[in-house]
Amino acid sequence: MKAMFVTRLLPAAALALGLFLTASGASALALGDPAGVADKPVEPVYLQKYRVRDQQIEAGFVPEETVIVLGEPPKVAFTVKNLSDKPFSYAFGGDYRGAGRHERFKVSALDAGADPLRDPVADKEGRSFNGEGPGGLRQVKPGDAEKQELDLGQYRTFDKPGVYTVTCRFGLEENFGAEKAAATVETTFRLTILPRTDENVRRVVGRLVGQAGRSHKEVLAGVIAQLCSFARKQAVPDLATMAAEGDAEHRVAALGGLGRFTTPVAEAAVLKALRDPNEAIRAAAAAALGEMKTDAAVAALLGRLPGEKPAVAGAVLRAMGTTQSPRVFERLEKALADEDADVRRAAVRGLALYGGDRAIAVLKRCASDEDLVRREAAVQALESLRQPLQAQWLQPLILAGRRYGYPTNDGPNPNEALRLLRMYAGDEAAPAMVICLDFENPAVRSYYNYVILGALEATPSAPKVTWHNDPNADGTPQQIEENRKTLEKLRAWLAERENARRVEEGPMEKLAARLGDDEFEVREKASRELEAGGTAALPALLRAAALSGDAEVRIRARRVMDSLWRRWKTQLPQG
Numbered sequence: 001m002k003a004m005f006v007t008r009l010l011p012a013a014a015l016a017l018g019l020f021l022t023a024s025g026a027s028a029l030a031l032g033d034p035a036g037v038a039d040k041p042v043e044p045v046y047l048q049k050y051r052v053r054d055q056q057i058e059a060g061f062v063p064e065e066t067v068i069v070l071g072e073p074p075k076v077a078f079t080v081k082n083l084s085d086k087p088f089s090y091a092f093g094g095d096y097r098g099a100g101r102h103e104r105f106k107v108s109a110l111d112a113g114a115d116p117l118r119d120p121v122a123d124k125e126g127r128s129f130n131g132e133g134p135g136g137l138r139q140v141k142p143g144d145a146e147k148q149e150l151d152l153g154q155y156r157t158f159d160k161p162g163v164y165t166v167t168c169r170f171g172l173e174e175n176f177g178a179e180k181a182a183a184t185v186e187t188t189f190r191l192t193i194l195p196r197t198d199e200n201v202r203r204v205v206g207r208l209v210g211q212a213g214r215s216h217k218e219v220l221a222g223v224i225a226q227l228c229s230f231a232r233k234q235a236v237p238d239l240a241t242m243a244a245e246g247d248a249e250h251r252v253a254a255l256g257g258l259g260r261f262t263t264p265v266a267e268a269a270v271l272k273a274l275r276d277p278n279e280a281i282r283a284a285a286a287a288a289l290g291e292m293k294t295d296a297a298v299a300a301l302l303g304r305l306p307g308e309k310p311a312v313a314g315a316v317l318r319a320m321g322t323t324q325s326p327r328v329f330e331r332l333e334k335a336l337a338d339e340d341a342d343v344r345r346a347a348v349r350g351l352a353l354y355g356g357d358r359a360i361a362v363l364k365r366c367a368s369d370e371d372l373v374r375r376e377a378a379v380q381a382l383e384s385l386r387q388p389l390q391a392q393w394l395q396p397l398i399l400a401g402r403r404y405g406y407p408t409n410d411g412p413n414p415n416e417a418l419r420l421l422r423m424y425a426g427d428e429a430a431p432a433m434v435i436c437l438d439f440e441n442p443a444v445r446s447y448y449n450y451v452i453l454g455a456l457e458a459t460p461s462a463p464k465v466t467w468h469n470d471p472n473a474d475g476t477p478q479q480i481e482e483n484r485k486t487l488e489k490l491r492a493w494l495a496e497r498e499n500a501r502r503v504e505e506g507p508m509e510k511l512a513a514r515l516g517d518d519e520f521e522v523r524e525k526a527s528r529e530l531e532a533g534g535t536a537a538l539p540a541l542l543r544a545a546a547l548s549g550d551a552e553v554r555i556r557a558r559r560v561m562d563s564l565w566r567r568w569k570t571q572l573p574q575g
Contacts, residue, residue, distance in 0.1 A: 093135030259288030290319025321350030405447025
């Protein structure tokens, strides 16, 4: 079945003269009747009924507007309404990463001469890359309708005024990879694109500004982005007015739009907002100045940072990094030592946004820092910069979560550090995880061991083991015994690997060996010095606790790590 809306083409001469819609002429022009002589315009029908298996639905592609101005995104809403008395489901997604669009939507368009419009992402042979992506089944409840917005400009190139015949299709599949769609939804309609005359542009800008004033949250951000993309510098006066008046939400959104421009009006509006009493406004202004990257923007950010409250200081630091101006580097580096943890995190993020070898060198130093706030932020920043991560950077973050989870939830969540270790540490990932295990705790309630072994299971070349876990029970004696044997198996695997590696004995390893000295004072001194060593001592402590044949060494190594855990767990957000 096909939903078809056919109209007569507008005369090319009328388009060349910059014909635009008036309030009274909109329907006539949309129906291809420039003279406005149609007494009763026929309403187009975009939705048609389809029988899919034993269910009836109503579906189609509904244009947001059938008459737009060149530069406006031609949008349609793929709509599925469930007319049956039980949930209707269909496969969606799964093939859009390569092209940046949902490839199972098929869009074609013909100009007035019946010539097809080109695909903006196709190669010279007209082929587009269908990459894999996440997908799933979408479900529509009885009587409900679901909509998915499409920008037709992602599928066809509408680069000049004219009247186009557009056809959109989507095959409804019960599951991914079905040989044949249960039904193919298809809608054809006429799209008129008017030229960018001053009057047409002003009319669209007025409509978008009004729409922005009525919108909120993600919709507001989308309208502002559309206004900036369509009107370009012509949007600045309206954005400047919005940034100075009204509620905080709309002022923040307007400042985000102004950050795209560097005109004197835009710059003046944002600089004024940087002095606003409202923290959210100042933070948004800082972000906008970062995007502007002008000399005045850099100077304003540098001048604003001293004495600013942490929430806004963080925004200023991130904005300074965005400018990538050499003038901000020392201030970013200095902020790494701020007493406020959020400011330190923002300084790290600012360095990541600044980028380059100089920033990466500082971030790598922070990744081996005793300050776990800086360490965690630096590791995440280095990942964003696609830098290789070292296992020893992540192990203190894992240990800090040693008592995370049931029953006490004491300490930060170690899962993110385990993910990074698994993803980026290569052959070192599996042994670096195993050595972090609590080898003396076979309890089925041990969440710490459970999450480590869960990450280990997904790590290539890791040994395969079984672990009994139950947060609500103590477990049977057999389960605990099997967990104990699993830990011994992993200890033996680790010992074999570590012995083959022949780790060079450094100062911390020598100290760890003294934990089993015959003299009590020597053992005590070694414990104190290892604890003072902090993160630098952790690799030696982990190795001693896991692999030493001396029970005294293992016990004292665990005690030192317990002291380090108490110190580190409070540095990061709990739970």
